[in-house]
Amino acid sequence: MQNFTYHRPGSVEEAVQALSAASDGTLMGGGMTLLPTLKQRLASPSDVVDLGGVAGLSGISEDGGKVVVGAMTTHAEVASNAIVTAKIPALAALAGAIGDPAVRNRGTIGGSIANNDPAADYPAALVGLGATVRTNKREIAADDFFTGLFETALAEGEVITAVAFPVPERAGYAKFPNPASRYAIVGVMASTGPAGTRVAVTGAGACVFRASAMESALGGGFSADALSGASVSADDLNSDIHASAEYRAHLVGVMARRAVAAAG
Amino acid sequence: MPTVSMTVNGRSAAGEVEGRTLLVEFLREHLRLTGTHVGCDTSQCGACVVHVNGKSVKSCTLLAVQAEGAEVTTIEGLAQNGELHPMQAAFKEHHGLQCGFCTPGMVMSAVDLLNTNAHPSETEIRDWLEGNICRCTGYHNIVKAIQAVAQGQGG
Structure with missing residues (x-):
């Protein structure tokens, strides 16, 4: 270094x-x-x-029906926080499966989304739950925040201060982790609630994306069975030593069904 | 060069470091506390786990300056008055180590586990140790040692 x-x-x-x-x-x-x-x-x-020394960037609160997570809040705090586990248990479960315990004691939600690793879990949480990113300058909808491989909508001098999550009626997350790194080979957050019905996929492509065919399929009923037949194209998906694009496309279907089945 | 000060194993410690100096380098090379090991240096293996303000962290992936003002506990800080910490005693009793390289990190992680979850299941113990890699034992005796302490049968 x-x-x-x-x-x-x-x-x-x-x-x-x-x-x-x-x-x-x-x-x-x-x-x-x-x-x-x-x-x-x-x-x-x-x-x-x-x-790490900036006051007020860490902590979790409720604000107008939303769960607001400070940018410097660690994964371990999100995983164990009483508000998150009560209101959005899928978010707590997602945070509790990032990396390992020592990493979760240091890693932060703001750092994760600013980096926008294509295999990170949090981008799926923000897009899949319809969250809003709060910065020192503005609010950015999650759908507009993640713009490409390691790219975000953040401007020069713009600092993430918090992420506001609407409370879903139902939400679930399922991931197929790389057995060494625990990054998502494919991870899917599915939810229904005030932000609509959403299926967000991480790990499969260059950047988190919404599986619109699956969202449409769930429109008639938020059940795993509704997803039978719905799929994503392998075109443009990642292909590497861990999984081919075709295998990732298959995993998106499996993880989406598991996410919906796990939704509380 | 930046100066850094923290409390390590209950004693004040300070020194001049570079911005890039890792906490594990400060512990091992400045303070000569060589019980904390560097295995992979990529935050995978967990040999370098110490407690910062009571939480387990990988000291190879933390700058020394990030620990400014913190309470740091290393493997050297667990034994009190010449008595092994119950987790250390249990690792000894249950043969939770062979070569010993991963042991400081394993013990520090295990202590944090029981601070967080006093009565973990075997599955919870194995999940917790996801970030601690042992190349010798296959983990069985490490898990037995942690279970023994959780059941009040340390050492």
Whole structure:
């Protein structure tokens, strides 16, 4: 890892200042992806701005019928929080199956979605539940936030502060994890509620996407049986040593049925 | 260079580090607490697990400066007054180790498990150890040791 100047701001404003003053700065949440990336020298920023000292970015609350998760809230906190387990148990289950316990004690929801790894779990949660990303500048619908491989709608100097999830009537998540990394080879979040009926797929493509044929199939009834016959095309899906595009397309169907069956 | 200060095993520790200095490097090379091991250096294997503010973390994937002001506990901090911690005693009693390389991280993870869930099932123990890799034992005796402590039969 090449050396960098480390900053530990106490507010979002200070973080933005440190970032704008740096020649090639980067924000850090929990560091669970950033630090391995720096070790491999896939990135060599001049400055690392750690959000770990910013007050008010961590914690979970209810706000106008939504569950609001602060950007620096760890996966372990989301998995065990009383509000999340009561209102959106599928979200708690998703967070509790990311990585391993020590990673879940450090990794954050804001860091995960800002990175937008194509195999990460949280993008499926945000899109599959119709969440809204809150930043220091605006609110961004999850459908507009994830724009491509490791790409998001975040602008320069824009910092995620929280994610607001509407409470679904029913929601379930199922993933087929890579047995080594626990990243999703395919993960599907299916829900129905105030954000409509949604089926969001991670791990299969370059970026999380909604399976519209499956959403239509569920429109007549939110049951696993309704999905029989609904499928996604293997065109444009990922193909690698772990799974071919055709196998991933098959897994999307299996995981979607399991997600709906698991929905509480 | 940044300075960092934290409490390690109940004692104040401070030093000058680079921004990129990892917590495990600070523990091993600055404080000479070499009980915490570096296995994979990629946050996979768990040999480097320590507690930061009471929670298990992989110290190879945490900057020393991120632990500023934190309470850090390493494997050296578990034994009290010359008495092994019950988890250490149980690993010894139940032969929960062979070569011992993964053991510091295993023990620190296991202690955090029982702090979080005092009576885990065997499945919950095995799930919890997902981030701790042992190349020798096949995990059976590690699980037995943790079960023994959970049942109040440590050591």
